[in-house]
Amino acid sequence: MTITITSSTTKQDVYKHISSSASYGNLGLFVGTGFSKAVLNDDDKQIALSWGELLEKICGKFDIDYDAIFKDGIGYPEIATKICLAYSEQSGKTYGQALSEVKRKVASLTSWYPNDKNRDEFLTYFEHLSVAWIITTNYDLVIESLLTGKSIPLGPNDQLTNPKNIIPIYHLHGMRTNPEEIVISQEDYVSLFRPNEYRQIKLALTLKESTVLLLGYGLGDVNVLTAIDWSKNVFKGGTVDFPQDVIQVLRKTNPIETPYRDRNGILIVETDEIRNFFNEYVEVRKEEIVREANITKSLASIQTMLNAPTQESINQFIDNNDFRKALIQILSSSPIHLTSGFISYLDKCLTETWIRTSPSNAFEGYNQNLRLLLDILTGFSTKNIPPALFQTAYGLERVAYYIGTGSGESWAAARTWNNRKGEISADMVKELRDIANQYSYIRLKQLLNTIKKD
Structure with missing residues (x-):
């Protein structure tokens, strides 16, 4: 069941849908760099970097002029390829050697970990989300730091599985602890999602079977958009009698209060800060937990009557x-x-x-x-x-x-x-x-x- 958007639909309606999915057990997160920034960065310190900022910093480490690289109309993977080519020419190393060094530098530059205050705060948010799985395009281990002992990190070559009582965190583009597996260049990116690959099919099916909450992710990944399209069109059919939707938490300076759907059919909830989204959701979730507890109590009473x-x-x-x-x-x-x-x-x-x-x-x-x-x-x-x-x-x-x-x-x-x-x-x-x-x-x-x- 997806949310039908009308003129009277509110953020609270969306939060209730997310809560029902959390209770059902099919709520998943799709996390981008914006989430790591929300956890780590403040007015005094800008620790976490976006993909573009990370590439620019890599150029600085290898004495490459980032501004001189043509970037108009091309994506970050192609920009990364250009950086590797520039470094290869500059250093006399093969392209493969240059790419390997860039990946190791990515691993070095993403050693980000939240402090105790932020860890406690965001752990509370996650406890109210009760997610079944997490997919992230981040290389860092910020989410694992929040869910220590409750999660398992998985790389792009691992199977997306759900161990009992453990949240799988699938790093779609690799993670910093295994630099060679990092997906950053154009050729890495293309090979990751070859047609009919396990990852593409699994991602599409996972999206179809879940309520997917996009946090700190701008949907610029064509392969993810393809998976969303597959989930709606290739794997269509059948009656959906469980909570299911794709919901993006979109950060805006002046957020619109009313939820809406974009041209891809994704449900958008705007917020000025991810923390504010979480705080609003937690209040609704607490009320829903009480309501569900009352229903459970009522059903238990009915079951007692039926059994005796x-x-x-x-x-x-x-x-x-x-x-x-x-x-x-x-x-x-x-x-x-x-x-x-x-x-x-x-x-x-x-x-x-x-x-x-x-x-x-x-x-x-x-x-x-x-x-x-x-x-x-x-x-x-x-x-x-x-x-x-x-x-x-x-x-x-x-x-x-x-x-x-x-x-x-x-x-x-x-x-x-x-x-x-x-x-x-x-x-x-x-x-x-x-x-x-x-x-x-x-x-x-x-x-x-x-x-x-x-």
Whole structure:
């Protein structure tokens, strides 16, 4: 489920979506150099560097005139290649040797680590994010410093896996601890994302299966844009019933308060500082955690009732239409672990309706039985109904013998069937017909034949 942007959509709506993804377990971060800058830099010290600033500093280390390198209309990987070529010509070394030295210099210049104050602050933010994975284009280990003991760094040649209770941090362009694996030049960059490579496919699938939060990243990477496009178009199809979106936190001097989507369909939330985004999100997350805890408590109470039903709760399910439909509504949109308890509970309720038919002329019991079955068939769709609940097909076959206006039949049940049979979806009718044919449920077939066909 993605966020539908309307004129009334607020940042809080976006934060709630991020929170729901954190609770679901599919929230991921895509982190760029802007994040390292937010963690490390302040008015007094500018420690972390952007890619352009890093390349300029490398030129200074190798006595190369950065301003003399033609840069108009080309990306940083190509600029890095030009720097390596210039250094190769200047030093008399091969291009490969020059490239290797540049990579080692990158490793040396990105030895950035947050102080205790910043580490504690951003660790708190991460604890509220509860991310499942992190992908970064950074060479530094700033994120690992924040998540010491809770994360594992992965290089561009590693598989993107999720160890239990550990956050994988996948360095798309390599990391400073392995200079030779650093991706910086044009040829490094091209080979990293050859068509149909594991990384490109994995990245696209990961984006499709997650809510992706872009932090400190400007989406200038054509390969990442390609992965986003793949996630929406190549790997399209299927119903998405979990929180999913691509959300970019965009730093602006005068941020717009209202979220919006850019031309690539990416949801944009503007902020003047990443810290301010985190602080706003944390407040919403705290409220959502309380709300989710209350829901969990309520579901636990329901589960207790289902696992050990009293006669009072059984009677209430049969006799109180509002209670019954509300419970079915909760079950149709709640965790699957409640299903087994409900199936047992429903059996007891259906058995009770048959007990009520025991006295002579007690035809209302058949009507009550039918109402329960119809509420199940209309309260769930064929896509979310637990397979075990298709026992309702047998239930309809059994009660069908008593639905009618003849002697020994329940007139009330006949009225209920005629009034409500149109509520059963075409997909559900088809499924019931298939079951009836499979098990030779003659009476159920007769019932279903009374439903008008489109």
